[in-house]
Amino acid sequence: ETTPVAIIGAGPAGLLLSWALRDAGISSIVIENRSQDYVLGRIRAGVLEQGSVEYLTNLGLGDRLKAEGMEHEGIYLQYGGERHRVDFNDLIGRTVTVYGQQQVVKDLVAAHRGAGATVYYEAADVAVHDLESVTPSVTFIHEREEHTITADFVVGADGFHGICRSSIPAARITLFDRSYPFAWLGILADVAPSTDELIYALHEDGFAMHSMRSHAVSRLYLQVDPADDIANWSDERIWEALHVRLAVPGWSLTEGAITDKSITPMRSFVASTLTYGSLFLVGDAGHIVPPTGAKGLNSAISDVTQLAAALTAHYRNDDSLLGRYSETALARQWRVQQFSRWMTDMLHRSPGDLQSDAFDYRSQVGQLDYVTHSPLAQRMLAEQYTGLRL
Ligand code: FAD
Ligand code: DHB
Incomplete structure (x- = not known):
């Protein structure tokens, strides 16, 4: 042939x-x-x-x-129990x-x-x-x-x-x-997303994200140890961690049947x-x-x-x-x-020694505070997230 x-x-x-x-x-x-x-x-x-x-x-x-x-038209960035929206369409007219x-x-x-x-x-x-x-x-x-x-x-x-x-x-x-000292545990669940747009969250327990696949299927992720075994994560434990890490006042996460779960190294x-x-x-x-x-x-x-x-x-x-x-x-x-x-570095907890770890976390919160309040920084995020044109 x-x-x-x-x-x-x-x-x-x-x-x-x-x-x-x-x-x-x-x-x-x-x-x-x-x-x-x-x-x-x-x-x-x-x-x-x-x-x-x-x-x-x-x-x-x-x-x-x-x-x-x-x-x-945008995403949510969350840290310190607050959720902030970055509006790509408003900033640069891209989605x-x-x-x-x-x-x-x-x-x-x-x-x-x-x-x-x-x-x-x-x-x-x-x-x-x-x-x-x-x-x-x-x-x-x-x-x-x-x-x-x-x-x-x-x-x-x-x-x-x-x-x-x-x-x-x-x-x-x-x-x-370059390898990272963490991995993503991802689930697919038969439940309507609890959010209209993706939520990327930095929490003291680690990163969490709420994404979706349709109006009836949610996709969620949790930062876990790369050496962790999916067998250690019952559905209850996964939802529990998601509730904690994605929590903001006045909002709640709806659970559903988990149809797929796996851990991916980064x-x-x-x-x-x-x-x-x-x-x-x-x-x-x-x-x-x-x-x-x-x-x-x-x-x-x-x-x-x-x-x-x-x-x-x-x-x-x-x-x-x-x-x-x-x-x-x-x-x-x-x-x-x-x-x-x-x-990745902005949104994940680095499991280093306790002192530098505590410093890193506060510095990441400072970074997120800046990104979510500076129109320039938001524009930079928007340009790259919606896709570079070369
Ligand atoms: P692949 O999708 O890997 O396709 C390669 C194909 O080649 C496969 O079908 C494979 O079977 C075949 N193949 C391999 N070896 C041979 C061989 N010797 N002969 C013939 N065929 C062969 N990206 C994101 O942006 N977000 C995510 O959430 C995300 N999650 C991911 C989860 C996992 C578990 C993995 C592995 C990747 C994830 N990615 C994610 C990355 C994204 O899926 C990949 O970047 C994308 O699949 C790349 O497409 P590709 O066609 O280059 O490679
Ligand atoms: C999804 C995966 C990502 O890596 C991301 O940044 C946003 C969404 C997803 O699988 O839905």
Whole structure:
């Protein structure tokens, strides 16, 4: 088999790139090692930047997004038992849309299916070859048959644990990372959200957040120890902690049946290059952010926007964008890294020694006091949260 572009990974990045290329008249093949049900069942991010919404809509993926996505004009920041609103629309005329990553993937899977696109699910032993040549290839086993796909380009959209980044020789790539001494416990609950917009809260017991997936489904998060086990968190204990950390006078949190709960570690990670020969990395394969700024999925979409344009230009005999892809995508990504780290450090308790910890907490409250009262600081938050335009 041959194809112009072989894409490894059917997460949001891989499926969207394939769809965007198809829109430009370029065919591609997607190779995924998990099942379609597994890919569709993964619950992850929930907030789309305005630019992400526009991109999906321009590619014909906006129908359900427009009908079911919830446009939010701001967020709440909470600390010291007080809740303050930051109004993005008022500040800069931009908004975000709450629409689960699961829904984005569902729309992409349906679009690909409708168009008869080639996506190999449950591909085993996926390997990439001859990346330094102009005829790279991908081999894998699908339904007991060995496949070899020869392409002009291989795209690594295979997430943080994929095989593409690690196929770049160590001498050609440097990995920059930072880990955090906390993790997020996330739940999905069958209950109408107790808030109209997302609440990000700093509490002495740790960070808490109230998000949502629809008018009937709430998504909530708690800062926990990364070594903690989800088995230690009964539904009662989770709601109890959420009530305490999200409390403000005159407001109450409505409980509901918890349908999913898990603990996710947090890390910041960026590869020094997204390109090696004929290989291009997009999304989590090239970089990871801690989730506090809601930038993981949006960064994957931003990479796809850039790589799709670069590959389209290549097939129209202009290689300048492709040559600059890694540089331009990483320049944006480092700004996003800075924002995600800033949001994370502002809103989480650092479990250090007691004295520095007490100092840090009061300093974080001072920071939140400033951010929620300074129009300049709010504008800075609004610009980055709703999505940088470069
Ligand atoms: P992925 O979604 O990881 O997709 C990669 C795909 O490649 C997967 O389908 C995988 O099965 C496949 N793959 C892997 N290895 C191979 C292989 N060898 N061969 C073939 N296919 C392979 N971001 C937020 O903004 N907010 C959140 O709340 C949030 N929560 C998250 C929770 C979890 C548990 C995780 C892991 C991430 C979360 N993120 C969140 C980050 C966000 O979901 C990611 O940034 C986003 O999924 C990136 O998309 P992607 O397509 O690059 O990677
Ligand atoms: C969600 C996740 C985030 O990381 C965030 O900052 C906001 C919302 C969510 O899953 O809904």
